[in-house]
């Protein structure tokens with residue numbers, strides 16, 4: 001059964017990793033996909049072509065989610081190109097890890113801008129559309145680190161904890177208009193990026209996870225599918241941990 005037939009989703013940071021996985025699962029479930037990226041032009045074009053083979057409309061947009069005006073323009077462009085939007089996934093994110101002692105102001109600000117302010121920018125930009133149609137599902141990518149904290153990631157953890165507070169506030173504010181807002185807190189998800197890590201380190205991480213493996217991008221995408229579809233019609237303001245039991 002296709003759960004998103006005829007729906008249109010905007011996914012920020014769709015050119016690789018988790019965002020790409022979400023785009024693929026959503027397209028397989030019949031959704032039209034508008035995705036953004038920062039600089040990966042070639043992989044965005046490749047993904048656009050691949051998604052279209054699944055029989056849906058797909059388009060990649062180079063757009064900086066951290067920039068308020070660019071976020072507004074992106075939503076305007078997607079509405080022009082696709083006609084409507086039903087789902088917003090705020091997935092774009094970066095890390096600039098360091099111990100607090102060595103963390104620069106620039107690295108703190110950058111992580112907050114890309115991971116947290118982007119969520120404000122995109123939600124503001126889509127709000128009018130969702131209010132008018134009296135429906136919409138917003139899904140924000142947090143992290144287990146936003147729930148628990150992590151040494152060496154004060155900027156990242158603060159941004160991801162902020163995403164949770166923002167998510168719950170939007171759920172309370174817009175629930176009466178049938179606009180839902182939920183967050184996902186992934187644990188250790190194995191992507192192209194983690195493939196370059198030391199194999200022993202990764203093996204140690206896997207061993208410490210109750211399900212004894214890292215997550216896949218599809219694991220996270222399936223949680224997004226639940227929140228995006230009518231399967232979760234009565235669920236809002238929640239944080240779902242997709243972490244193999246890590247925080248249990």
Ligand code: NAP
Pocket residue numbers: 012013014015016017018019036037038039040041063064065066091092093094114141142143144185186187188189190191193
């Ligand atoms: P990733 O592989 O590094 O991909 C990041 C994506 O975001 C790319 O498509 C990138 O575009 C895009 N991006 C970066 N800055 C952007 C900006 N300013 N505006 C628009 N797009 C931007 O990351 P990931 O591992 O898939 O993570 C995706 C999300 O899940 C992030 O929010 C991350 O914090 C969260 N998360 C990941 C894990 C994990 O284990 N991987 C765990 C918990 C939470 P380019 O390709 O053009 O650079």
